[in-house]
Amino acid sequence: MGKIFNVTGPCIPQKHYMADITECIRQIRKMIDAGAYFTINRARQYGKTTTLAALDKALEEDYLVIWLDFQSLGSASYQNENTFSLAFLQVFIRELKRRHGNEMLGIRELTAKLQEILNEKDPAFDLMKLFEQLLEVCGNSARPVVLMIDEVDSASNNQVFLDFLAQLRNYYLERDTKGTAAFQSVILAGVHDIKNLKRKIRPEEDHKINSPWNIAADFEVDMSLSRDGIEGMLTEYESDHQTGMNPSKMAELLHDYTSGYPYLVSRLCKLMDEKIDARDDHAKKSAWTREGFLEAVRILLMETNTLFDSLIGKLADYPELEQMLKELLFFGKPITYNPTNQVIGLAVMFGFVKNADGKVIPENRIFDTLLYNYFLSLDEMKSLDIYTASLLDKNIFIHEGQL
Template sequence: MEITNICKKSQKEIVLMIDEVDKASSNIVFLDFLAILRDKYNARKKNRETEKTFKSVILAGVHDIKNLKVHIKERRLLTEDEAKLIDKTTYNSPWNVAEKFNLDMTFNPEEIATMLVEYEADYKIGMNIAEISKEIYSYTSGYPFLVSNICKVIDEELDKNWSKLGVQDAIKIILNEKGTLFDDLIKNIEHNQELYDTIYDILILGKEKIYNIDTYEKGIMYGILRKGINGKLAIHNKIFELRIYQYMISKEEAKKEVLSYEYRTNFIDELGDLKIDVVLEKFQLLMKQEYRKQDEKFYEKQARLLFLCFIRPIINGTGFYYVEPQTRQDNRMDVVITYNKKQYIIELKIWHGKVKEQKGLDQVVRYLDSQNENTGYLVLFSFNKKKEYTREWIELEGKRIFEVVV
């Protein structure tokens, strides 16, 4: 009756918002309260004049209300008797409170641009709004917190460097920050082996998976997975990808100390630029010494992750890298490194004969064209026990490509 009285006394309709629902869901009183709200909602349908209640109830948390019961059961937040009590309550089921919420909370590039227009009007930076909004979107896919965080870092920590390089520098800072978003991201992956395997398949093995809300419900619910190009399952945004790569690389580094390379000065020239050809030669030597006896299965599952493990300490703190999502299939992966304001494009590819090797070179040429670059690098992972560990510069269609076989 108290809810009815409050709503009757109010001159306006009341919306109830409850935050931290995931934590409150362990409380039997809270679950009973949800059941009461549902009962009031049903009563209001019969008589709006006498059965006053909240216009809407908003539950804020990570879990969809439809999945909250599963979440509670899996984490054993209730005793068996409490769970039975909720299921058999005289009120309506507390789980039956969800209405469809079709509002897309992400920002598109035009919406990001609108915010930048307002900022530009205040500060008159002279930024290229269209370029910066697209750059921010390319890394965030419009994820609101990430969009605002990038803008905040550029404004407060990077002396208002509103450029593509400024966006990348902001992302480097964000990736090295601790916070609930990334903590929850990694925790949800770590605590769910099926989700971990799905993400590993996509990011490391380059497997394509068809988007399906039932099969990948948890990853989608957590905001980690989304529908990508051509209906394929994809990681929500590049920043999530980078943070997950960091996490997976760290796990691999913990198992193989040899990959913790500290000799960064050996790979930097007098101008402060990366000597990528020297980096790849050293990686080739490492693979020859430590992994020459590995089979095809190893190369398909581990080799690309090993390269990322190898490259990270060399560019860490100064450089920046990401994996181009569209190039993970067909046993390839394009790693784009930005270091000292220069961009380096490295294609990693599993070797399956000369025809595939030529295809790999052609793919590098096309990708270099798309990035307006003339120099690229191709790392071929060969499981042929009689292979030669070759490295050479190749001229192709006006491009220079340094090819290394490991």
């Protein structure tokens, strides 16, 4: 189950309402059981961390799960192999102690040894020595070890991280060819696809696409929320609050406008619960209706949040991406989906668009309208005929309140 939105009230001090992601976890579990190494790369706030948390819980009885977050490593950690190896060892030990308990695992002495190495701060402690210790943990653990690393984007522009991936690859290959005790599975979570890592190590160096993560299995699990999953969450909410909502119809609205994008589903539900429902008695009756939902959409599109800021920021970073989206939205230019096209790849990776029967279309109606409004606010757009047309006759773009 994944956390979607929280509510507070006189009867329920705080409750987390969940959408069922059991099928998603089941599919990922199959990859782990098969010993796969893979990357979960999805757009910002697409539920990657929530999925890792649910996965961690689902695996805890059969695997030793080490879940790290690379955001906890400062930039100084990537100066060289020594600083990175010691920083990695520190968070590895902390996670091992905090979440699993050494007595239960039967590796108390080994963990003490790791702590001694960390305390010594040996300047010769490099990636090779780090992996000697990590593989010893794998060999001595009573259960197969699964390594999950969240926010790998924070490390992806560093040569030492590429060298770390190379070590993971080497031992992955030796696991099958030599029987080396290595990680059962390694999961890297972030926005970027590490298999096609764009990096710039030094200012004078050209951007390169290069990564040793070519051992990774393809990750094709659908992480969007299904209509049924959303409906189950709303049914639980309705049971607690008795709003008179039709959970099935509301789930259909939410899915149609968001395509199951977890953050958007969560935010719209919170707006209906906290902003609209709380206004007055009339609002309480209409908050969870189509009218209340459309009001929540209006509020959402008028606010600033980290997801929208991130999306708009990508347009400034990638002008060619901005141009493609303008052509898609305003001129209806048909764009054939081609994953090898770098601009299309960026648009998919950042969550702007998706593949629909071989054609590029906007990811969801919310992003569609967000971009439409943003582009119309730009001074450069005001000189184009399409801008005048869009203002004079919004029926060109808007039908029944949606783009």
